[in-house]
Amino acid sequence: MDPTLVKMALGGLALLGCIGLFFGIGLALAAHKFSVEVNPKVEEVKEVLAGAQ
């Protein structure tokens, strides 16, 4: 296989991985910073209800 192509593919993989990591961390931080408290009882009640829909 052509080494330049392999190099290009690996470079792309690394770069996209970096972009993904960067934005992923960014989103995680945003989710942390803008977190909204949800009453845990809402989930509990939803669990108990019959969930046909």
Added chain:
Amino acid sequence: MSASRFKIASLIACIAVGAVVLSQVCWAGLANRFIQKTAFKGKHDILISFAAPVDKDWALNKANFRVYEEPDPDIKLPISKISLGPDNKSLILHFDEELNQSQPHVVVIKNIRSRGKNLGTAMVKAKKLYLGFLFSIFIGAMLIHNFVFTKYLGLCVFFGTSQKRSTAVGMGVTFTIVMVASAMMSWFLYQFVLKPFHLDYLQIIVFIGLVSLSVQAVDTILRKVNPILFKAFGVYLVLVIANCIILAVPLILADNEYNAAESFMLALGAGLGFLVALFLMSSVRERLELANVPPTYRGLPIAFVVAGLFALAFLGFSGMSIF
């Protein structure tokens, strides 16, 4: 004593220099202000219009004009003919070669003579109307190449959310915001990451990721910052991901090598075009609820027929060009 004299002398020198500079500026300004408009006219001509009639023998002398493209001042473009307007207030410079209108052209006009008076030398620029170009991108994306009615993109969301007018407007506004955000991000990533690293072939994957990223980010932030707006828009935000217009716009602007301002205008035009389409469609569908539609056509089939009629109406815009 000598110190104060020196101060006075330097003050006078300063005033003198200032006066000379000011008079030069005014002088150049006078000659420049005498020229009202410089513009391209057709592919071979540059039109110059003056505030008052100029002398004919001065105007027809080719040596008084020097034209070059802004980046290369030493390549003088040869003027083949000069023609003066009927009232001597405008003249047209003809060139044998086609002018490269994507570059601004500098026109140096020497010793302008009007009614026997020498008004000095002016340096003006002829360039394509850039704001006009931006506006034409905007109107083009919104009406002439409306993404829904002439390109048939984003139809699933279009039919899904156009049953009620309030829903349609909410979806359109949310869509426009997300569209502009994700288009600007994908423009940046394409120009500064994908292109320099020769990864253009990955553009679709990257743009899909960016769209979902911007939707997720808007969702997270809006939930905290403005819960009321979130309640109104939250449902449609997820639908935006499933829209193909939001992917088409980054691909188009990557293809056309648009710059930041042009990308912004394209994204805004596409978003507002979608809003217009949704609004028109929902208004008609609200009326259709009351109409006597044959049972087989009720619901989606008649909506497709209406969309086809709208597409025919939007065909009227096709071939239009602004500026």
